[in-house]
Amino acid sequence: MTDASELPGRPDEAVREGPVTARSFRLLAPNPSPMTLDGTNTWILAEPGAAEAVVVDPGPADEAHLRRVAEAVEHAGRRVAVTLLTHGHADHSGGAARFAELTGGSPVRALDPRLRLGGEGLAAGDVVRVAGLEVEVVGTPGHTSDSLSFHLPADDALLTGDTVLGRGTTIIAHPDGRLGEYLDTLRGLRELAERTGLTAVLPGHGPTLRDPGGAIDYYLVHRAKRLAEVETAYQAGHRTAPEIVAHVYADVDRALWPAAELSVLAQLDYLREHGLV
Structure with a gap:
């Protein structure tokens, strides 16, 4: 969900398909919308010259897109060794x-057992190794309870799914998503960016971010600002989520207000848990 127009470290306004880092290649699913921005980014990861690849987030159930991803891997002289999911949202x-069927029954790994196919699960701290490629699994709950990010240490890059977008900010998908967990996730990602020297965020939607630390700082400031606005609106008598959205999110496209209600519900839960409302 987008409720802000600018993020630091975003030099390219449009999403560009093709190589992004030495080990990542982006294809864009044809599902643009106010919620999905340009569409869902599907990522193909592989060590240069290797015969096997990892696919992250194959995208929605769009046959043409799925075939295009499978063909892109094949045309590069590779096969899909495994598919990884950042989270379970259908896009x-x-x-x-x-x-998985199109790629010869390749396994699908995810945190949510309901999404796994033909292989082991996936959890924070795991390292996925495929033909010389290393992908470190980072637990990033908050947007959803099953949200994961994937660190490519060789490229100083982080695939963030919907946790950090390439444009605007994401929703907290209440009741599964929780604001407290999301704030902890952002702080953890900020520490990761400093500790590892991240140079790129490869998001699930929107363009590449080339200033990961700046983008995460922006998210933290934005979330604090929205939380204060929700608290103020509640104290002023706006007690339901639709009332608070109309008051606080007046600067946001009205098409996004139903999604904004989810974030408001998550913020109200957080305020109640901390005795602030």
Whole structure:
């Protein structure tokens, strides 16, 4: 969900398909919308010259897109060794089962057991190794409870799914998503960016971010600002989520207000948990 127009470290306004880092290649699913921005980014990861690849978020159940991803891997002289899911929302995972069929039954790994196919699970701290490629699994709950990010240490890059977008900010998908967890996730990602020298965020939607630390700082400031606005609106008598959205999110496209209500509900839960409302 987008409720801000600017992020630091975003030099390219449009999403560009093709190589992004030495080990990542982006294809864009044809599902643009106010919620998905330009569409869902599907990522193909591989060590240069290797015969096997990892696919992250094959995208929605769109046959043409799934075939295009499978063909891109094949045309590069590779096969899909495994598919990884950042989380279970259908615009990221809806095509995973069909993609597995198209790629000879390749396994699908996810945190949520319901999304796994033919292989082991996936959890924070795991390292996925495929033909010389190393992908470190980072737990990033908050947007959803099953949200994961994937660190490519060789490229100083982080694939963030919907946790950090390439444009605007994301929703907290209440009741599964929780604001406290999301704030902890952002702080953890800020520490990761400093500790590892991240130079790129490869998001699930929108363009590449070339200032990861700046983008995460922006998210932290934005979330604090919205939380204060929600608290103020509640104290002023705006007690329901629709009332608070109309008051606080007046600068946001009204098409996004139903999604904004989810974030407001998550913020109200957080305020109640901390005795602030």
